[in-house]
Amino acid sequence: MSPESRAQAIAAATILICAGLVIYFLPTLVLWIGSYSPALAVIAGAALLLGFFAIFWLRAHYQRGRGK
Template sequence: MRPETRSAAIAAAVILVGAVVVIYFLPSLVLWIGQYSPALAFVVGAVLLLGFFWIFWLRARYQRRR
């Protein structure tokens, strides 16, 4: 396996594991925050879900420049 292929595989694995952890704990986190402020719970949920796509967008921009 070439070094750049290994690096891409490791990066994808880290992003995937991070996304699975966030999505697994997201409902309980949003419900817990929603006890204090429903609007804040919405914002936190939206930021965490959009963050997943933002990371892939940033990675694509970085790869396009390289």
Template sequence: MSPENRSPAIAAAIILAGAALVIYFLPAIVLWIGNFSPALGFAVGAALLLSFFLVFWLRARYQQRHKR
């Protein structure tokens, strides 16, 4: 693996590891927050799931800007 390919691979691995941790603990987090407010539990769960896609979307935009 060349040095140019190593940095994106490490970044993607870190992002995926973080997402895996969030998804692993997501049911416990949502149920705990859902004890206070079911709507808030839903909102937090949806935000955590959407943040996974938001990180990759932001990374793609960053790479498009700095590729030129």
């Protein structure tokens, strides 16, 4: 395994583990925020879910910029 592919695998694993933790705790977090403001809970939930896709989009954008 080349160092570059190993770094990519580590980055992908890190992103997936962090996203898994966020998704696992998302219902608890949204319910906790929802006790203060339901609208804020919706915004927080949407932001966390969209953040998962934004990370992959940013990473792809960065990789394209480097010519890979």
